[in-house]
Amino acid sequence: MRKFYLLLLLVLILIAPLLSLPRPTTAQGLPWQDKSTPFGVVAALGNRVRSDEIPAAVALMREAGIQWQREEIFWHEVQKEPGGPYRWDGNEQGMYNYDLAISAQRRAGINILGLLTYNPAWFKGKNPTPEEWISDWGDYVYQTVARYGRERNQITYWELWNEPNLAASGYESGLYTVADFVRILEVGRAAALAADPRAKIVMGGLSSIWSVPPSEHYYDYFDYLDRVGQLGGWKHVDIIAIHPYRPDAPEGDAWRRDQSLTFGQEMQRLDDILRTYGAKPVWLTEWGWSTTRSWQGVDEDTQAFFLVRSYLHAIAHPSIEKVFWYDFRNDTWPEAPYDQPVYNENEVEFHYGLLRRSYPLDPNRADLRKPAFVAYRTMTEMLGGLSLREVIRHGDEGIYWHRYGGNGRRVDVIWRTGNSIPALEVACECRQALVRSWNGQVQHILTSSAGRLTLHPDALGAPLYVEYDQPPRHPAIFEATGHSLGGAFRTFWERRGGLASFGYPLTEEVIEPEPGTGRPRTVQYFERARFEYFPELRGSAYEVQLARLGDTALQRQGLDWRSLPITENPDPGCQWFPETGKQLCPPFLEAWQQAGGLDLAGLPLTDAFFATGATGGTYRVQYFERARIEHHPANAGTPYEMQFGLLGREQFIRYDRMP
Numbered sequence: 189m190r191k192f193y194l195l196l197l198l199v200l201i202l203i204a205p206l207l208s209l210p211r212p213t214t215a216q217g218l219p220w221q222d223k224s225t226p227f228g229v230v231a232a233l234g235n236r237v238r239s240d241e242i243p244a245a246v247a248l249m250r251e252a253g254i255q256w257q258r259e260e261i262f263w264h265e266v267q268k269e270p271g272g273p274y275r276w277d278g279n280e281q282g283m284y285n286y287d288l289a290i291s292a293q294r295r296a297g298i299n300i301l302g303l304l305t306y307n308p309a310w311f312k313g314k315n316p317t318p319e320e321w322i323s324d325w326g327d328y329v330y331q332t333v334a335r336y337g338r339e340r341n342q343i344t345y346w347e348l349w350n351e352p353n354l355a356a357s358g359y360e361s362g363l364y365t366v367a368d369f370v371r372i373l374e375v376g377r378a379a380a381l382a383a384d385p386r387a388k389i390v391m392g393g394l395s396s397i398w399s400v401p402p403s404e405h406y407y408d409y410f411d412y413l414d415r416v417g418q419l420g421g422w423k424h425v426d427i428i429a430i431h432p433y434r435p436d437a438p439e440g441d442a443w444r445r446d447q448s449l450t451f452g453q454e455m456q457r458l459d460d461i462l463r464t465y466g467a468k469p470v471w472l473t474e475w476g477w478s479t480t481r482s483w484q485g486v487d488e489d490t491q492a493f494f495l496v497r498s499y500l501h502a503i504a505h506p507s508i509e510k511v512f513w514y515d516f517r518n519d520t521w522p523e524a525p526y527d528q529p530v531y532n533e534n535e536v537e538f539h540y541g542l543l544r545r546s547y548p549l550d551p552n553r554a555d556l557r558k559p560a561f562v563a564y565r566t567m568t569e570m571l572g573g574l575s576l577r578e579v580i581r582h583g584d585e586g587i588y589w590h591r592y593g594g595n596g597r598r599v600d601v602i603w604r605t606g607n608s609i610p611a612l613e614v615a616c617e618c619r620q621a622l623v624r625s626w627n628g629q630v631q632h633i634l635t636s637s638a639g640r641l642t643l644h645p646d647a648l649g650a651p652l653y654v655e656y657d658q659p660p661r662h663p664a665i666f667e668a669t670g671h672s673l674g675g676a677f678r679t680f681w682e683r684r685g686g687l688a689s690f691g692y693p694l695t696e697e698v699i700e701p702e703p704g705t706g707r708p709r710t711v712q713y714f715e716r717a718r719f720e721y722f723p724e725l726r727g728s729a730y731e732v733q734l735a736r737l738g739d740t741a742l743q744r745q746g747l748d749w750r751s752l753p754i755t756e757n758p759d760p761g762c763q764w765f766p767e768t769g770k771q772l773c774p775p776f777l778e779a780w781q782q783a784g785g786l787d788l789a790g791l792p793l794t795d796a797f798f799a800t801g802a803t804g805g806t807y808r809v810q811y812f813e814r815a816r817i818e819h820h821p822a823n824a825g826t827p828y829e830m831q832f833g834l835l836g837r838e839q840f841i842r843y844d845r846m847p
Contacts, residue, residue, distance in 0.1 A: 196749060219458055221469045221509040225299065226499065227568050228256030229542070230474060231516035232303075233289035235260055238526050239282040241549040246292045248551055249516070251708060252561060253451055253568025258301045258347070258473055258512050261286055263328050272326055274331055279528065282653075286336075294342045301390065301473065301512070302343040303338060304329055304376065305350045307362040317714045318368045322375055323539040337384030344384075345643075347429055347473060348376040350394030353412040355405040366407070366415040372423035373416075376799075391416070393429035393473040396454075399443055410457055417465035430458065431474035434655040437649075438498040438603055439583060451498075455505050462507060469509045472502055476540045479532040479558070492563035493603070496626060496651045498643060500590050500601060506581055513564065518545040555687060555708035559627065563651075565708065566628035569699055570599055581663040586609065587645070600654040604645045609672035626651045627701050630713060630787065632842045633694055657697045668692045677712050677719050680732040684784055689832055691715025694840065695808040711735070714774040715842055716832040717814065729787065737835040738793060742811055744839065749793035749811070770795050776810045779817050779830035789815040809833065 196246045214513070229249070238244045249257065264273050265284045278285030293300055308321050308328075308636040319323075329348070336343040350690040352358040352369045363369050372752045373391065379388040383529045394409035402408045407415075409430065416422065432454060440452045449457075455470075461469060477494050478485045486494065495513060502508045504505035519542035520529035529545045532538055538545070546553055573595050578590040586606020592599045602612065614621075619639055621634040631652075645652050662674030671693040673681060682688055718735035725731050740748055752770030762773035770792040772780055779791055790813025799809045808819045816833030823829045 199282070207540070208617075214498045215370070216497065218467050218507045220460060220506050223503055223509055225255040226503050226510050226566075227254060227572065228258065228301070228473075228510050228512035229254050229516045229564075230258045230512050230514045231261075232258065233293065233644075234284055234286040235262060236287070236517065236519070237549070239285045239288055240279055242285070242289055244549045244551055245517075246296050247296070248549075248561075249298060250296050251551070252542065252565045253572055254298060254564075255568075255572075256299045256510055257342050257475070257516075258299060258303050259286070259290060259343075260291070260303040260305060260350070261291065262333055263304065263306060264324075266332075267328060268311055269308050270308070270321075274335075276335065290336055290340075290342050297347075300336075300343045301345045301347055302332065302473075303350060303473075304332060305392075306357060310364065317364075318361060318362055318371055321362070322371060322435070325372065326375045329376045329381045332383075333380045333387055334383035337387055342614075342651075344386055345427070346376075346380055347390040348373055348425075351395045351615060351735055352396070352430065353394045353407040354386060355407050358403045358407075365404075365733040366412060367419055370416060370419045370424070371502075373421050377424045387670070388426045389424065390427040390429050390471060390473070391421070392424040392470075394475070395431040396433050398433075398435055398442065401445070410461065413458075413461050414464075414468070416732040417461065419607055422465040422468075425468070427469050427471050427491070428462070429471050429473040431514075432472060433475065437605070438501050439588070440496055451501055452505070455508070459507055460646055467507070467527075470507045471504075472511045473500075474512060474514040478536045479539040480536045485539060492559035492626060493649045493651065495560050496563050496567050496601075497588070497603060497649075500588075500651075500687045503576055504590060515540050515542075517541040517543040517549075520545055523726050549737055551571065552707070554705040554707075557695075559706070562627045562701045562706040565699070566626065566653070569602070570655070574599060587612070596659045597790060598656040599653050600643075600656075602643060602654065603647050603649060603651045605649060607648070607828040609646055611642060612645070613640065614643060614654075615640050616656050620657065622655045622658055622695055622698075624653045624698070626653075628698065629700050630695065630698065630840060631654045633713070633840050635841060635843045637843070656789050661696045666692045669694060673698055673712075676721055676732055680719065681714075684788060687825060689788075690717045690719075690781055691832075691834065691836065694836055697721075713836050714725045715834050715837045734788060734790075736790070736813050737839065738811045738813050738815050740794060741816060741833075741835050741839060752794060755795060765791050768793055773808070775819060775830060776808075776817050781814070789813070789817070 207489045213769050231249065233242055233245055239418045266276060278384055290300060308324055311321055335347060347604035348374055348789050350357055377389045380389060394412055395407055397408060400406045402411060430655060434440060434442060438451055441448045445738045475498055477490050477491050479488050494705060502511045503746045519538050524530040529547060532543055542558055542564055543556055544554055544558055560840045571592055574592040574597060575594050576590060578591040580591055581587045587602050587610060589600065589602045616636060617639040618636055620636060623634060625631055643654060662672035664674060664678065665672045669692045673693050691714050697710050697712045700711050712719045718737055720733050720735055721729055722733060755764065755771045756763035758771040759773055762771040764771045768791050772792050776796055783789055792810060792812050794806045794811045796810040798806055800806050810817050816835055818831045818833050820831060
């Protein structure tokens with residue numbers, strides 16, 4: 189019955205005369221679009237992830253904070269013969285299970301853009317005209333939208349076709365002219381709305397071409413869009429999709445056959461077309477850089493930097509709503525066995541992913557996450573739920589500075605492309621600022637001077653996040669620092685010594701990358717320690733652990749404890765540790781034991797020695813893996829005779845001394 193209804197609808201469309209082509213009109217100014225959920229990726233789980241690994245892929249997507257995913261539903265995989273049945277639950281190899289992939293993502297709170305492509309299985313390798321399969325196309329669109337739209341309420345946005353301006357997916361896939369693509373849009377939109385009146389149509393994404401001369405097989409997407417507009421295609425879509433791949437950095441000015449174009453200039457040209465045929469939101473449904481070892485690639489850190497900067501540039505452009513990074517996981521040859529992926533460092537298409545290719549897909553695998561994945565996760569953690577408030581600087585003196593806000597938070601993102609390291613003065617009207625690197629690692633905590641501070645973007649090209657006066661996450665707030673403490677960290681803090689052992693919290697809980705793996709680790713900084721949370725050890729004595737701040741403090745002083753003299757004959761009453769060759773003697777031994785010994789402070793890295801404090805006084809100290817214990821004889825007989833050093837404050841607090 190559905191097909192009969194659809195065919196009737198298509199007949200009406202086919203016989204409707206085109207009395208005249210639309211004349212270009214000047215549209216109103218481009219509105220600032222809805223940018224509340226801009227963070228997307230292309231993962232195509234149904235096509236690229238086997239059914240048994242879809243839960244792991246979705247868990248990684250949630251970890252990264254992905255808001256949108258483009259799910260490519262291949263027509264030739266779900267319907268093998270004209271008029272034949274549709275298969276939505278996969279083949280014998282566990283691939284193309286769209287029911288499972290879509291349901292798993294929606295349960296995880298991930299929005300889906302459904303991509304409907306290409307010509308049918310029964311015409312693969314042939315050269316039919318679109319009219320030979322256009323009614324079947326309409327039925328495929330209707331059946332897919334009805335299933336995942338109206339019936340299951342899982343997908344509302346549908347992208348019709350992919351890169352029709354390129355030879356492989358345009359001319360060689362049955363769309364011989366721009367008019368053929370407009371027919372795809374016209375019939376597809378009618379079918380989608382017949383299946384689900386709420387459906388929103390995205391024009392099939394058009395890709396940049398930088399070096400190939402435009403022809404009847406390869407169209408510059410500006411020309412293609414203009415022709416679509418002239419042929420009346422604009423009225424068949426709600427959203428315009430672009431794939432603005434670039435051969436250079438997001439801020440670059442690359443040569444495009446007859447002229448050079450920055451990304452901003454490219455989008456301004458697109459805006460001119462929008463003003464001509466009608467203002468519509470723009471989605472970048474593919475964009476990325478490959479880490480191939482060939483000349484077309486960038487190194488993995490650069491890919492991570494480009495990722496963040498490309499999203500920020502796109503979000504700052506008024507007409508752009510969403511960006512879909514291409515792609516989520518490194519690819520392999522489609523013909524390769526799933527459990528034996530082919531890996532080629534010189535193949536460009538294999539290295540766009542945020543994840544390295546591996547089998548099995550194990551979220552705990554140490555080498556799975558590329559730096560770009562960690563950068564994406566940090567970006568969504570820092571900016572998710574916020575909106576762009578101001579672009580403070582846009583390239584002047586090589587500085588880019590974007591300000592975000594919302595939900596009681598204020599975050600600046602700063603990066604530099606110039607060689608000089610400027611001192612950026614900020615009238616933040618804040619008490620402090622938490623400065624984090626592109627991967628989420630806390631660099632330092634700036635304490636302002638009269639509501640002003642100075643920022644130094646040290647690393648070339650690397651985005652820096654600055655959050656002003658982190659809002660408390662828990663009800664228990666310490667007035668001394670304005671930060672809160674809750675959950676497992678509060679339980680640990682209270683049971684293992686509280687203020688005397690750890691001091692006040694200097695930050696709220698933040699996500700940092702685990703060294704060597706990039707896996708997310710929830711941490712919180714205190715005056716004397718850094719807490720790290722291990723959910724995999726929940727319920728054990730090691731659920732919360734201390735970072736190696738003692739070891740780090742020695743390194744900052746240029747000391748390698750391994751090079752220090754070894755105590756070969758321990759003194760009486762002392763405990764000797766063969767792992768480090770150091771001894772622990774009273775009163776440090778008793779203080780170490782009372783504080784929790786190995787579990788809390790760790791092994792001694794030095795023997796006790798005399799040091800000079802900030803006020804000029806001299807006292808004995810001893811460094812451990814996670815702490816520094818200090819002996820203050822002036823406080824003899826009080827609880828403050830033996831103290832943990834303020835390693836957290838010393839290493840991370842910076843006081844701004846602006847003139």
